[in-house]
Amino acid sequence: MAISRLSIIKFLELALTCICIGIHYNSFECGDIHRAMLTTGTFVGFIIIMIGMAAGYVLQTPINRRIDIFFSLIGCTLFVASGALIIEAYQHSSKGEYRDKQLGKASMAIINGAVFLVDAILTFRGE
Known part of the structure; x- marks a missing residue:
């Protein structure tokens, strides 16, 4: 089984989502x-969705391209919105470990949103 760019991106999305939920x-x-x-x-x-998608790739039964693009665009929107709301809430709070965790979580969410966007673009192009 050859590992494609899209499968690497899917596992990266899953890893970033796990990091977000851990933080x-x-x-x-x-x-x-x-x-x-x-x-x-x-x-x-998205932990649930990404585990299902990862299982599909491992079992060589990927989901339809349109559904994949839909989940990727919704994921991009939700992760960026979550990150932006967290940053908006904690950017002016007093410095400390709790604030750092919140801003780190927000940064990881926005990065994951960007990865979801790249995934949607690559899936749309058929790569």
Whole structure:
């Protein structure tokens, strides 16, 4: 089984999503319920989706291209929105380990959003 660029990107997305959920677990705060629901829903939801997609690639039964592009664009939007909301909430708070975890989580979410966008572009081009 040859490893393609798309399968590497899928596993990178899964790894970044796992990192986001790990940091989120260690820095969860329920101060703003809307931000908490968006970030938790995005991280947990895409863990489930990415595990399913990774299993499909490992078992050599990938999903339809259109569905893949749909999940990638939704993932890009949700991860960037989650990261932006976290940055907006904690950029002016006092410095400390908790703030650093929040901003690190936000940065990882935005990076993952960018990887999802690259994935959508490559899938659309048929690579």
